[in-house]
Amino acid sequence: MFKLSRYYSVASFIAILAVIIVLSLYYRANAVESLMEHQTRTNVSLAQAFANSVWSKYKAFVHQASAIAPSELPDRNEIKQLQADIRAQMTGLNVVKVKIYNLDGLTVFSTDPSQIGADKSSNSGFLKARAGKVASSITFRNEFYAFEKVIIDRNLVTSYIPIFRQSDDTVGAVFELYSDVTELIDELERTTWHVVSGVALALLILYAVLTAIVIRADNIIRSQEDKRKASEAKVRHQAYHDPLTGLPNRASFCERLDEAIKRGHRTGKSVGVMFLDLDRFKIVNDSLGHDAGDQLLKVVAKRVQAVARETDMLFRMGGDEFTIILEDLRYAEDSARVAKRVIDSVSQLARLDQHEVTVTVSIGIAIYPKDASDVEDLVRGADAAMYRAKQAGRNTFAAYTEDLNVRAIERFTLESELQHALRNNEFVLHYQPKVSLPGNGAIIGMEALLRWEHPRLGLLPPDQFLTILEDTGLILSVGEWVLRTACRQNHAWQAQGLLHTRVSVNVSAPQFRDRSLVSIVHDVLEETGLEAKFLELELTESLLIENTQEAIAIMDELKNIGVFLSIDDFGSGYSSLNYLNRFPVDLLKIDQTFIKHMLTDRKDAEITHAIADLAHALNLGLVAEGVENNEQLTFLRAHGCDEAQGFLFSHPLPVEEFQRLLIEGKLQTTAELALADTRDLTAEA
Ligand code: C2E
Numbered sequence: 261m262f263k264l265s266r267y268y269s270v271a272s273f274i275a276i277l278a279v280i281i282v283l284s285l286y287y288r289a290n291a292v293e294s295l296m297e298h299q300t301r302t303n304v305s306l307a308q309a310f311a312n313s314v315w316s317k318y319k320a321f322v323h324q325a326s327a328i329a330p331s332e333l334p335d336r337n338e339i340k341q342l343q344a345d346i347r348a349q350m351t352g353l354n355v356v357k358v359k360i361y362n363l364d365g366l367t368v369f370s371t372d373p374s375q376i377g378a379d380k381s382s383n384s385g386f387l388k389a390r391a392g393k394v395a396s397s398i399t400f401r402n403e404f405y406a407f408e409k410v411i412i413d414r415n416l417v418t419s420y421i422p423i424f425r426q427s428d429d430t431v432g433a434v435f436e437l438y439s440d441v442t443e444l445i446d447e448l449e450r451t452t453w454h455v456v457s458g459v460a461l462a463l464l465i466l467y468a469v470l471t472a473i474v475i476r477a478d479n480i481i482r483s484q485e486d487k488r489k490a491s492e493a494k495v496r497h498q499a500y501h502d503p504l505t506g507l508p509n510r511a512s513f514c515e516r517l518d519e520a521i522k523r524g525h526r527t528g529k530s531v532g533v534m535f536l537d538l539d540r541f542k543i544v545n546d547s548l549g550h551d552a553g554d555q556l557l558k559v560v561a562k563r564v565q566a567v568a569r570e571t572d573m574l575f576r577m578g579g580d581e582f583t584i585i586l587e588d589l590r591y592a593e594d595s596a597r598v599a600k601r602v603i604d605s606v607s608q609l610a611r612l613d614q615h616e617v618t619v620t621v622s623i624g625i626a627i628y629p630k631d632a633s634d635v636e637d638l639v640r641g642a643d644a645a646m647y648r649a650k651q652a653g654r655n656t657f658a659a660y661t662e663d664l665n666v667r668a669i670e671r672f673t674l675e676s677e678l679q680h681a682l683r684n685n686e687f688v689l690h691y692q693p694k695v696s697l698p699g700n701g702a703i704i705g706m707e708a709l710l711r712w713e714h715p716r717l718g719l720l721p722p723d724q725f726l727t728i729l730e731d732t733g734l735i736l737s738v739g740e741w742v743l744r745t746a747c748r749q750n751h752a753w754q755a756q757g758l759l760h761t762r763v764s765v766n767v768s769a770p771q772f773r774d775r776s777l778v779s780i781v782h783d784v785l786e787e788t789g790l791e792a793k794f795l796e797l798e799l800t801e802s803l804l805i806e807n808t809q810e811a812i813a814i815m816d817e818l819k820n821i822g823v824f825l826s827i828d829d830f831g832s833g834y835s836s837l838n839y840l841n842r843f844p845v846d847l848l849k850i851d852q853t854f855i856k857h858m859l860t861d862r863k864d865a866e867i868t869h870a871i872a873d874l875a876h877a878l879n880l881g882l883v884a885e886g887v888e889n890n891e892q893l894t895f896l897r898a899h900g901c902d903e904a905q906g907f908l909f910s911h912p913l914p915v916e917e918f919q920r921l922l923i924e925g926k927l928q929t930t931a932e933l934a935l936a937d938t939r940d941l942t943a944e945a
């Protein structure tokens with residue numbers, strides 16, 4: 261902000277300083293000038309008086325002096341007489357030296373005898389005086405020869421004065437008089453100082469008074485400005501907020517939604533808009549009074565805020581209407597999850613001051629960019645959906661488009677069914693063998709893969725329910741069950757002498773981030789009796805990228821237990837090679853998509869090749885999954901792949917079938933045959 265007092269004080273201080281300096285210089289110059297004029301007049305009168313009294317005696321001598329040899333001049337009687345006359349006339353005055361020149365510029369006389377005979381014909385003062393004018397100047401001398409003695413540090417006024425002949429009024433000779441004005445100059449300096457300091461003091465007092473006034477004015481202006489800003493902020497807040505709940509209001513909603521849509525457009529993510537309308541709020545208001553109604557609205561606002569995600573924005577549009585903007589939606593169904601939570605929390609019993617009431621809410625949802633591409637259409641869509649929810653019997657939500665409704669309902673149903681699946685023993689594990697390529701098809705491991713035997717929908721693969729398990733946190737208990745079941749099964753098969761190999765178990769992100777993973781693995785091994793070297797944990801690449809330091813620490817602990825670690829779906833994430841070096845893992849499982857396309861896509865072939873080189877360079881085992889045909893197998897063998905897994909050898913199998921094939925030795929035979937085929941292919945090539 262512009263600070264008036266600062267600018268004023270600096271500017272006026274500089275101005276005052278300038279005035280004082282100019283004034284003092286001007287005053288002094290003027291005073292010196294008038295001092296010199298005064299002294300010149302005195303010198304002229306003295307010269308004139310001297311000329312009047314004794315000049316007639318000497319004028320002939322002075323006139324003819326040029327004819328006398330300069331060296332003889334000082335010894336002439338006239339000179340001695342002149343010296344005596346001048347001394348007699350000038351004693352007691354401030355005259356310190358007298359010189360007399362004839363018209364030729366010859367120094368005929370000087371009170372300093374050493375200067376007699378000197379030529380002054382070209383001196384400007386002399387020339388001016390010979391032309392009939394007085395010439396004066398003031399000078400400072402450190403050392404000066406005056407009337408037979410030396411004087412020190414003096415200010416002198418020197419005047420060249422013409423002496424006129426009485427006969428024809430022409431110049432007959434030139435006098436030069438030196439007067440000592442040191443005392444006068446000192447006096448003048450003192451008065452200058454007094455005058456200037458007097459003026460300076462007056463100006464400074466004026467300056468102080470004016471500055472004080474300006475500072476005060478400045479403060480008044482500033483405080484008025486602050487008040488204006490505060491009241492503007494207040495007005496703005498009032499304009500954008502609802503006074504009852506403190507939530508942002510309709511005006512704010514439109515602005516924010518517009519911004520969110522623009523962001524969504526940039527990031528490519530969906531934005532959800534939710535319209536909330538309380539069911540039968542009017543009845544509460546009419547029967548219990550407005551105070552109770554207001555209290556209820558506040559309770560609802562708090563509850564909705566509490567269950568919304570951190571990034572969701574809640575608004576009160578007026579009356580019993582609220583809206584929520586949901587940004588960064590991964591799946592449109594996520595909006596339905598929020599709606600469900602809102603419905604559940606709003607419908608809880610609300611305790612007001614004197615009453616207990618239950619109120620429900622109907623919600624409409626529209627999604628950018630699926631349902632509409634601008635604020636107006638999106639709002640209209642959410643509003644229409646809200647009316648559908650009301651028609652559907654209230655206390656529910658409806659989406660603008662039907663498919664979202666269907667998917668959301670499916671998801672909710674699965675979600676609630678998953679809650680009981682573990683208890684109802686609906687999960688099973690299928691096992692898929694891994695074969696050794698250098699070992700000519702020997703079974704060297706198996707992967708445990710989760711399946712859900714759904715009572716209605718039949719056997720479901722993990723991609724249909726794994727994200728729900730992860731989102732709801734159920735993966736922790738289900739994951740532990742998988743680990744325990746796989747270890748127990750492997751131990752049992754080993755006890756029966758059916759195999760002597762590792763079992764691998766997939767670990768998902770929430771399990772890995774859960775602090776108890778290490779102790780669970782430890783306990784499960786102890787409980788099932790399986791040796792640590794027979795357990796392999798498959799960690800996906802993405803899981804290791806976030807919080808790498810911590811991931812390395814957890815992996816170190818797992819390695820200490822003695823289990824195998826592999827990176828699953830390697831190449832699909834973005835792990836830095838820098839870190840890869842520091843992960844204490846044993847195997848890389850190259851992502852199946854590379855295997856799938858490597859025979860048709862040069863790039864995928866090159867990546868597969870590069871990953872194989874990388875694994876060898878880092879001394880890691882290389883596993884290929886999703887191997888479906890002999891050509892892929894040939895390629896992988898050629899690149900030094902250690903283990904392979906895929907439909908070529910076996911699909912993932914239920915326990916009984918896997919066990920049957922183990923007993924019959926068929927798994928082994930299939931794998932060996934497949935490898936024999938590749939050997940043939942290689943031979944043919
Ligand atoms: P994954 O760990 O990469 O498992 C390999 C997937 O590829 C399995 O799918 C398997 O059935 C499939 N597969 C095996 N051979 C072939 C083949 O030759 N061709 C093709 N096209 N596919 C093949 P699945 O069983 O559907 O599992 C999918 C993903 O679900 C797994 O990928 C894994 O990430 C996850 N998953 C499975 N079980 C569990 C579990 O118990 N816990 C956790 N956290 N995740 C699991």
Ligand code: MG
Pocket residue numbers: 707766798828
């Ligand atoms: Mg896996």
Ligand code: MG
Pocket residue numbers: 828829849851852885
């Ligand atoms: Mg995989």
